[in-house]
Every structure is written in C-alpha cells, then in structure tokens.
Amino acid sequence: xxxxxxxxSIAGEQSTGTFTAVPGETESLKERHGARIExxxxxxxxxxxxxxxxxxxxxxxxxxxxxxxxxxxxxxxFGPSIPNLMACVAGNLYELRELSGLRLVDxxxxxxxxxRYPGPRFGIEGTRRITGVRGRPIIGTIIKPSVGLGCxxxxxxxxxxAVSGVDFIKDDxxxxxxxxxxxxxxxxxxxxxxxxxxxxxxxxxxxxCNITGDIEELQRNHEHVVKAGGNCVMVSINSxxxxxxxxxxxxSEVPVHxxxxxxxxxxxxxxxxxxxxxxxxxxxxAGADHLHVNGLGSKFYxxxxxxxxxxxxxxxxxxxxxxxxPVLSSGQWAGTAETTFERTRSVDVMHLAxxxxxxxxxxxxxxxxxxxxxWEAAMRGIPAEEYAKERVxxxxxxxxxxxxxxxx
Amino acid sequence: xxxxxxxxSIAGEQSTGTFTAVPGETESLKERHGARIExxxxxxxxxxxxxxxxxxxxxxxxxxxxxxxxxxxxxxxFGPSIPNLMACVAGNLYELRELSGLRLVDxxxxxxxxxRYPGPRFGIEGTRRITGVRGRPIIGTIIKPSVGLGCxxxxxxxxxxAVSGVDFIKDDxxxxxxxxxxxxxxxxxxxxxxxxxxxxxxxxxxxxCNITGDIEELQRNHEHVVKAGGNCVMVSINSxxxxxxxxxxxxSEVPVHxxxxxxxxxxxxxxxxxxxxxxxxxxxxAGADHLHVNGLGSKFYxxxxxxxxxxxxxxxxxxxxxxxxPVLSSGQWAGTAETTFERTRSVDVMHLAxxxxxxxxxxxxxxxxxxxxxWEAAMRGIPAEEYAKERVxxxxxxxxxxxxxxxx
Numbered sequence: 001x002x003x004x005x006x007x008x009s010i011a012g013e014q015s016t017g018t019f020t021a022v023p024g025e026t027e028s029l030k031e032r033h034g035a036r037i038e039x040x041x042x043x044x045x046x047x048x049x050x051x052x053x054x055x056x057x058x059x060x061x062x063x064x065x066x067x068x069x070x071x072x073x074x075x076x077x078f079g080p081s082i083p084n085l086m087a088c089v090a091g092n093l094y095e096l097r098e099l100s101g102l103r104l105v106d107x108x109x110x111x112x113x114x115x116r117y118p119g120p121r122f123g124i125e126g127t128r129r130i131t132g133v134r135g136r137p138i139i140g141t142i143i144k145p146s147v148g149l150g151c152x153x154x155x156x157x158x159x160x161x162a163v164s165g166v167d168f169i170k171d172d173x174x175x176x177x178x179x180x181x182x183x184x185x186x187x188x189x190x191x192x193x194x195x196x197x198x199x200x201x202x203x204x205x206x207x208x209c210n211i212t213g214d215i216e217e218l219q220r221n222h223e224h225v226v227k228a229g230g231n232c233v234m235v236s237i238n239s240x241x242x243x244x245x246x247x248x249x250x251x252s253e254v255p256v257h258x259x260x261x262x263x264x265x266x267x268x269x270x271x272x273x274x275x276x277x278x279x280x281x282x283x284x285x286a287g288a289d290h291l292h293v294n295g296l297g298s299k300f301y302x303x304x305x306x307x308x309x310x311x312x313x314x315x316x317x318x319x320x321x322x323x324x325x326p327v328l329s330s331g332q333w334a335g336t337a338e339t340t341f342e343r344t345r346s347v348d349v350m351h352l353a354x355x356x357x358x359x360x361x362x363x364x365x366x367x368x369x370x371x372x373x374x375w376e377a378a379m380r381g382i383p384a385e386e387y388a389k390e391r392v393x394x395x396x397x398x399x400x401x402x403x404x405x406x407x408x
Numbered sequence: 409x410x411x412x413x414x415x416x417s418i419a420g421e422q423s424t425g426t427f428t429a430v431p432g433e434t435e436s437l438k439e440r441h442g443a444r445i446e447x448x449x450x451x452x453x454x455x456x457x458x459x460x461x462x463x464x465x466x467x468x469x470x471x472x473x474x475x476x477x478x479x480x481x482x483x484x485x486f487g488p489s490i491p492n493l494m495a496c497v498a499g500n501l502y503e504l505r506e507l508s509g510l511r512l513v514d515x516x517x518x519x520x521x522x523x524r525y526p527g528p529r530f531g532i533e534g535t536r537r538i539t540g541v542r543g544r545p546i547i548g549t550i551i552k553p554s555v556g557l558g559c560x561x562x563x564x565x566x567x568x569x570a571v572s573g574v575d576f577i578k579d580d581x582x583x584x585x586x587x588x589x590x591x592x593x594x595x596x597x598x599x600x601x602x603x604x605x606x607x608x609x610x611x612x613x614x615x616x617c618n619i620t621g622d623i624e625e626l627q628r629n630h631e632h633v634v635k636a637g638g639n640c641v642m643v644s645i646n647s648x649x650x651x652x653x654x655x656x657x658x659x660s661e662v663p664v665h666x667x668x669x670x671x672x673x674x675x676x677x678x679x680x681x682x683x684x685x686x687x688x689x690x691x692x693x694a695g696a697d698h699l700h701v702n703g704l705g706s707k708f709y710x711x712x713x714x715x716x717x718x719x720x721x722x723x724x725x726x727x728x729x730x731x732x733x734p735v736l737s738s739g740q741w742a743g744t745a746e747t748t749f750e751r752t753r754s755v756d757v758m759h760l761a762x763x764x765x766x767x768x769x770x771x772x773x774x775x776x777x778x779x780x781x782x783w784e785a786a787m788r789g790i791p792a793e794e795y796a797k798e799r800v801x802x803x804x805x806x807x808x809x810x811x812x813x814x815x816x
Contacts, residue, residue, distance in 0.1 A: 092708075
C-alpha cells in the first residue's frame with residue numbers, strides 16, 4: 001500500500017465508495033460527493049506497522065510509509081453536525097487494514113459550524129468577570145480525597161479552602177452524584193460553605209460542581225447547582241460526549257468546566273486516535289468554557305512540551321471567539337508556575353493544585369498564597385526559589401514539594 | 409514499577425488517593441471508599457513499553473511486566489451511572505506514567521445497573537417479530553453509495569432492494585441528515601418505497617434510518633421516522649455517547665440499530681483502550697437492540713477470531729436479558745455465511761452485505777437469494793461451493809466475489 005493508495009482508501013471509504021463498484025456511484029455523484037485528496041506529504045519509512053492487522057507493505061517497498069494526508073470532505077455530505085462529522089473524519093477509518101496507523105492531526109471546519117454551535121457562553125472573559133481575577137491565572141484546587149467526604153466534612157473543607165482565598169474549587173471527576181452524598185445535597189453543601197466564606201472574605205469563589213450523568217439528569221443537576229447559588233458546572237466531556245456537552249451548553253447559566261478524563265485512550269499512542277489540537281476545537285465548538293490540558297511536571301505520561309502545545313491550542317482564536325480557558329492540573333504546586341509561564345507565556349489559564357494546596361505544610365491558605373507567589377515570581381521573571389527566600393509560603397512549598405519531586 | 413505498584417496506582421488514583429497524602433484521607437474513609445485489588449496475574453515481560461511516556465522499569469528488573477489486574481470499586485463511590493462509571497474505570501488511568509500500557513478487558517457490574525438502565529426494548533426477539541424472520545439470520549443490506557443519492561434515486565433503490573426480498577436495509581453511517589436530503593424527507597422517501605414494495609411482496613422490510621445528530625435532534629428525528637411508518641432507527645453510538653444512546657432508548661418506539669464507527673480508535677492497539685467484551689456490555693446496557701461487530705473476512709484489520717468472539721459476547725445473556733443482535737457487516741457476501749456459521753454456530757445475527765447484494769451480477773434480488781442460499785448451505789453443513797452447483801444465484805455470487813477475494 002503506497003501513501004497514494006492509502007489516501008484513496010480514506011477518501012473513498014468515507015465518501016462515496018465501498019469495497020466493490022456499485023451501480024449508483026456515477027461520475028456526477030462522485031464529482032458532487034466524493035472526498036478530495038488535497039495533499040500528500042511523505043514522512044519517514046518504518047519497518048514495523050504501528051497497529052496490528054495492517055496489510056503487508058508492497059513487496060517493492062518492503063516497509064511501511066508514513067505521511068501526512070490532507071483530505072477534504074464536502075460539507076453537504078453531512079452538514080454542520082459534530083456527531084456526523086465524527087462519523088466521517090474519525091469513523092471506520094481506524095479499522096482499515098490499508099492503514100498501519102492513523103491519527104487525526106488537525107481539522108479545519110467551515111463557518112457553517114459556527115452558525116450551528118454558538119460555543120462557550122463565558123470563556124476566559126466570563127470566567128474572569130465571575131471570579132474577579134485579572135492579570136494573573138485563576139488559582140484553583142480540587143476536593144481531595146476525591147470521594148468519600150460526607151456532608152459535614154465537605155462543608156468544612158470547602159469553607160477552609162474558600163476562606164483561604166482560592167479563586168476556584170472543583171469536584172474531582174470521580175465525584176458527581178454519589179449515593180452517599182447526592183448531587184443536590186452536595187451542591188447545597190458546597191455553596192453554603194462558599195457563601196459563608198464569601199461573607200468573611202468579600203469574594204465568592206467559583207465552584208465547579210461535577211454534574212456528569214445521563215442526559216435526562218443534566219438539566220436537573222444544573223438546576224440544583226444554580227438554585228444552590230452555584231456559579232460553575234463541571235462535566236466529564238467523554239462521558240457525556242460532544243453531543244451531551246453541546247446539549248448542556250444550550251441551557252447552562254454558568255460556565256461549563258470540561259474535564260477530559262478518558263482522553264488518554266484517544267491519544268496516548270502516537271499513531272492512533274487524535275491530537276489535542278483536534279479535540280480542543282471540538283470541545284470549544286460544543287461549548288466548554290474551561291478545558292483540562294494536564295499540567296507541566298504532572299504525574300501523567302504527557303511531556304511538558306505537549307502540555308504547552310495544548311495550552312497554546314486552546315488560546316488560539318477560533319473564528320474570533322470560542323474562547324475557552326485551559327486548565328492546568330495534576331501534580332501541580334507553587335513551583336510549577338515558573339515552568340508553566342516559561343513555556344506558555346500566558347496568564348490566561350486556570351492553575352489547579354489539589355495536594356499542592358491542601359497538603360501545604362502550613363495549610364490551604366498558605367498553599368494558595370504560595371501559588372500566587374509562584375506566579376508573581378514567574379511574571380516578574382524572578383527565579384521562584386530566589387523569590388521564595390523572602391516569602392515563607394513559597395519557601396515552605398519548595399521545602400516540601402520540591403523535595404518530593406527530586407525524590408521521584 | 410512492579411505489577412503490585414501499578415495495581416496500587418490504579419486503585420489509588422481512581423478512588424481516594426492523590427499524588428501526595430492529604431489530611432482527609434483517613435483510614436475509615438479508605439476503608440469505605442478505597443478500591444480493592446482483588447487479583448494480580450503476572451503475564452509476560454517485555455523489553456519495550458507499549459505506550460510512550462511510561463516510567464522506566466525498576467533497575468533490578470530491567471523490563472516491563474504485563475499482567476492482568478482485577479480491581480473492584482465501591483459502587484457507592486459513583487452509583488449505577490454509565491457516565492460516572494466510565495470516569496472511574498476508563499478515566500485518567502490511561503494517562504498514568506506508572507502504566508506502560510493499559511486495557512480494560514472486562515467489566516462486571518452489579519445488578520443496580522439493571523434497575524437504572526432497562527436495556528434494549530426489542531433485542532433479538534423483537535427484531536424477529538417485526539421482520540417476521542425465524543430460524544435463519546436476518547439478511548440485510550446497506551444503501552450504497554453511502555452518500556449522494558437524491559430523493560428519486562434513493563426511492564428507486566430502496567424499492568428495488570425491498571422488493572428483492574431483503575429483510576433489512578440500513579443507511580450508511582455516513583448518511584444521517586444531510587442538507588441535500590434532510591432526514592424527514594429521507595425517512596418519508598425510504599418508507600414510501602418500503603411500503604410500495606410491501607404491497608407487492610406482502611412483507612415489510614425493516615429500515616434502519618440513521619438519525620445520528622445532536623441530543624435535541626434525536627427525539628425529533630425519531631418522530632420523523634416513526635411518523636413516516638419507520639420501524640428502526642440507527643445511531644453512531646460513539647457520536648452520541650452511551651449517554652445519548654440511553655437517552656434515545658428512553659423513548660424509542662422502534663429498535664435501535666447501533667453502529668460502532670470510531671470504535672477502532674478505542675480498541676485497535678492491543679495494549680490501549682478496551683476490549684469489545686466491555687464495550688458491548690455498555691452498549692446493551694444503554695439500549696442498543698442491534699450492535700455492529702464487523703464481519704468475518706471483512707475489509708477491516710480485525711481477525712476472524714476476534715469477530716467471532718464479539719458475536720459470542722453479544723449473544724451471552726446479561727442478567728437474563730439485555731438481548732442485542734450482533735450485526736455482521738463489511739465486505740460480506742453469500743460466501744461469508746459459511747465461515748460465519750462455522751465460527752459462531754448461531755443464526756441470531758444480522759448479516760449485511762452492501763456491495764455483496766447490490767453488485768451481484770444479476771441484481772439485488774439475486775444477491776439476496778444468494779445470501780439466503782449461503783446460509784442454507786451453512787446450516788445444512790453442505791460446503792457452499794458444492795451447494796452453489798445447483799443454485800444459480802449462489803454460483804454467480806461465487807463467480808464474482810470469490811474471484812475478487814482471491815485477487816486480494
């Protein structure tokens with residue numbers, strides 16, 4: 001299979017072709033509805049196929065060719081519909097034996113999609129307006145332990161966190177509507193704590209209440225949150241699908257915090273699935289106001305370079321809008337601000353630390369302060385460990401978490 | 409990282425743990441909400457990690473260990489909710505650098521899920537009742553070309569197919585609600601043709617009308633189909649998500665034909681994603697009455713052995729119910745009946761041939777007849793090529809498609 005043949009398979013399979021000629025596939029139908037191969041850029045040749053079940057390479061060639069192929073599909077084959085777009089660009093193709101590897105690396109969509117999907121209602125500006133945070137990242141934290149806290153423990157923890165001056169708090173993706181603390185009660189509990197803290201601090205923290213559930217539950221769950229005074233809802237995007245996200249975006253009165261758990265399945269193998277560049281476009285189109293991108297120096301497999309690229313992708317304008325705030329999370333603490341700013345040069349991010357705030361040796365308030373100090377240092381171009389000399393919260397964070405990192 | 413450490417990461421990350429100890433993770437909370445490692449079965453050791461970004465193996469070991477790990481999660485951490493179940497069993501885990509490969513190979517669910525999700529409303533029995541086909545597979549075909557047929561051409565084709573005696577016809581997954589022939593008109597067109605054919609043959613073929621779309625569209629699309637006299641709706645399951653499927657199942661008055669395009673992305677790499685054994689359980693739980701499994705001798709990467717295992721998995725009872733009909737498709741024709749029956753020993757399948765019926769040298773009626781003859785031969789244990797000597801339709805199918813297969 002040459003690159004040209006592989007490209008022809010992709011174009012044929014996903015438009016007018018099938019494995020054998022059929023009477024209705026006329027020249028004029030192919031003309032109107034066939035996919036077009038725009039460009040084929042050969043890359044390296046490899047001895048082994050990337051995925052199982054591929055056809056053997058041509059004998060004359062003896063190895064597998066990699067290449068970048070640009071194919072365009074007529075929009076009128078499926079219309080501006082994310083679910084039907086996916087069936088076309090990410091459908092059966094992954095199973096073709098003509099392809100020994102396949103990855104969707106980018107997606108250019110016509111403006112028709114803009115008409116159909118309004119995108120995030122709040123985005124970066126709306127989130128800054130609600131939180132009142134300007135000129136620096138939104139510092140956030142995650143309820144830990146992820147699961148198991150009862151009503152009283154949760155209220156106490158959220159109060160402690162909110163009163164500590166954190167801008168944003170979120171549920172863990174493992175915690176949505178558990179039987180031991182159903183969503184309505186959870187929302188009332190956390191918002192009561194947020195309200196009490198706001199009475200004291202004069203600032204109401206944003207709380208992303210995880211409302212992930214079946215479609216019929218989304219509207220009801222959203223209502224529980226809003227009625228409880230909530231100012232953000234969170235969903236596991238891959239659990240409700242882009243369709244579920246677009247549905248939620250249709251009625252959500254508060255920003256939608258998009259968690260991407262399950263994403264690893266779609267992207268970790270380099271020659272399968274898709275790039276985040278594609279995924280984030282679809283998430284923004286479907287209405288994610290915030291979108292998780294992992295963190296630099298995280299506990300995950302992803303390289304810092306890849307995380308920085310993801311941040312950049314999220315901050316790229318899409319039709320002059322569709323603004324979504326990238327969310328850095330996982331293994332984050334005050335010291336990761338420096339590398340993050342170095343790599344991304346942006347403060348339009350949410351920077352979440354779970355253990356990095358909660359497990360600060362002097363408690364959550366010191367944890368939050370250390371995060372802000374980490375960013376101050378980064379934005380002023382002062383090495384964080386230097387800056388820490390005069391700031392006890394940052395120094396204590398370095399003492400604890402840097403040692404931990406070094407020990408890994 | 410030993411297998412024991414990897415298992416501990418999995419259990420910890422997806423229940424009460426985080427990367428650093430936090431105050432609230434008490435012993436009693438861990439006791440109530442921690443995941444339990446039930447069993448670790450070491451498998452082979454390999455020199456290379458299966459996925460990028462994995463931590464190096466322990467120096468004392470020098471290679472990567474594979475193993476099967478059984479972990480149980482307390483149901484009360486998330487309740488019987490497919491979206492939240494997924495965030496737990498298929499969530500961030502795929503990104504852990506402690507894991508150099510990860511695949512979800514099975515899933516045992518408690519009966520609480522049964523209470524929450526009623527499952528397919530029609531299943532095998534309901535589909536047989538509607539089609540009137542007993543004692544043999546349901547023979548079906550797919551509209552080809554997949555896209556581009558206008559109203560008049562589509563009506564003529566559907567009429568020809570339906571009058572040819574085929575039991576079942578479906579839209580291609582690429583064709584749902586295209587601007588050039590919107591769903592309502594498409595449904596009316598195909599059902600008009602089905603009705604006209606039924607007037608002639610006395611049997612109404614089942615037509616799976618692809619209604620894939622955004623959540624708000626599903627109910628309306630379903631209504632268009634039912635109002636037009638339709639008797640089946642089809643969706644791209646991965647485009648609407650399990651949540652979308654369960655939602656559709658909540659109101660569908662006709663069987664739901666589940667297409668699994670995009671599935672390759674989740675399964676093709678052997679050490680990433682999940683097995684079909686897991687996927688089909690979730691699809692059945694969410695309400696797929698029919699579920700695609702590829703075909704034996706298909707144009708896809710999948711081995712015949714794997715396809716046969718998928719058929720078997722679908723036919724396995726789930727809590728004495730949740731019956732879904734496996735759908736064999738892709739590169740199918742009369743000759744594939746023999747191998748299919750040999751491997752699966754079941755006639756409770758839908759056997760779809762697109763080109764294999766439409767491109768039969770003597771037209772679709774001969775194509776359908778050849779499929780039935782192929783199954784007769786298989787069920788009687790007579791070699792199909794032998795059986796074909798006395799049956800012109802089967803013989804002509806062999807002449808055309810067998811030659812094609814041999815040429816591959």
